[in-house]
Amino acid sequence: MRSFLGFLSGLVFGLGLVISGMANPAKVLNFLDLAGAWDPSLAFVMAGAAGVTFIGYRLAWRQSAPVMSETFDVPTSTTLDRPLIAGAAIFGIGWGIGGFCPGPALTALPLLAPGTLVFVPAMLFGLWFGAYAKSLPILSPKGAN
Amino acid sequence: MGPITPTEFTPWLSLGGGILIGLSAVMVMALFGRIAGISGIARGALSVLLPSEGVSQDRGWRVAFVLGLLAAPLAMLLVGAPVEQTVSGNLFGMMIAGLLVGVGTAIGSGCTSGHGVCGLARLSPRSAVAVVTFMVAAAATVFILRHVLGGA
Structure with missing residues (x-):
């Protein structure tokens, strides 16, 4: 079950990377090229990802422990x-x-x-x-x- | 490095993909109680083959996570969805880039996901400083390669 859920998490992450354009180096380099062919798309990736994570983490931390582990282990x-x-x-x-x-x-x-x-x-x-x-x-x- | 490939501005697809990345980060926290930092997860998975300093022994889900990442583009192709990608063919440059990305994320304790997505969502000052540092370094590198050396 741990492996299946780990796989599923990775799959969702990977689909996000491919769909968002983050997995296409040409798009990443154009995002970083402010003085040239600037493609601002990746700002939307970061906003979507960090926004969902900001809310989701606070919901997850309401539980006393993670589903598959004993404690939340977050850098301090x-x-x-x-x-x-x-x-x-x-x-x-x-x-x-x-x-x-x-x-x-x-x-x-x-x-x-x-x-x-x-x-x-x-x-x-x-x-x-x-x-x-x-x-x-x-x-x-x-x-x- | 290499010719510049024009890309289209895709705000909705990028926002949607970003939301999926966020969902995955929340899954990793809710299920395993950990940060979804890919450099750390890859290092954990790699330690199965190559023992390394300070790596968590809890490797199983990390190996499975990497397999999930690898399965993603194949799943897209399987359902006939487009997977657009242009990777530089300058192999020496890509080797140097890979080395720098690996060494830098190991020393700096994180990458775009760990510091960028998860760290910013935790409002971590360390991650905020890391994100500003790597964004500025990356943009400066592209500027030098394309506009100073490349003459584009």
């Missing part, structure tokens, strides 16, 4: 540290080059575009390597853990 940190800013900047540069963020890249994989087939393994390696790099002292926030 509020510190603005170096890894947060540096990581977001590095991610943004990669997003601006390829037009893919992680969800759309994964959902585009079965369409087998050569660019996607190169992007996804590189991203997975980057995720693994980034987690390792984060554990190094230079990126560890002072006093954390």
Whole structure:
């Protein structure tokens, strides 16, 4: 049941990405191109997604616990540290080059575009390597853990 | 990177797709009590193959979630719905882009979904700063590639 519900959640997310245009790098790059062929569509994706989530989270949190887990596990940190800013900047540069963020890249994989087939393994390696790099002292926030 | 492909402004489809993304994020919270951050979910699913630092042991639903993501475009094609996509054919560029996206989201603890959708919905100041940072970095990168180097 957990697996089925996990699959269903992923399917709904993926359908949202494809229908909204978020899974099309051309659309993403045109959204980011304020000085050129600007396509504002993706602002509507973010507004729809964040709006529904804002309301839905507050309904979900009225329950004492999630349906399939014992507790709600939500990030509690509020510190603005170096890894947060540096990581977001590095991610943004990669997003601006390829037009893919992680969800759309994964959902585009079965369409087998050569660019996607190169992007996804590189991203997975980057995720693994980034987690390792984060554990190094230079990126560890002072006093954390 | 590569030729610029014009796209149509699609406010309604984009809003509808965004609502589905939001529904999924709410499902993940109501069912599993977690943030629907794809970089984190992918890292959790990946740890089945490749052990990694600080990854939750609760992998089953994350693997299933990724399979659901992969099934989405196939489901669309199966019912004859259009799946429009133009991916750059510059493979070296796409490899660099993939690396930066992976490393950046791992170090920055989130991507467009975790910080963007879920973080903003939680009114998290960390996520707000991350979203502004990656949006500015991405727009600046596109500006440089298209209008400074590309001459478009």
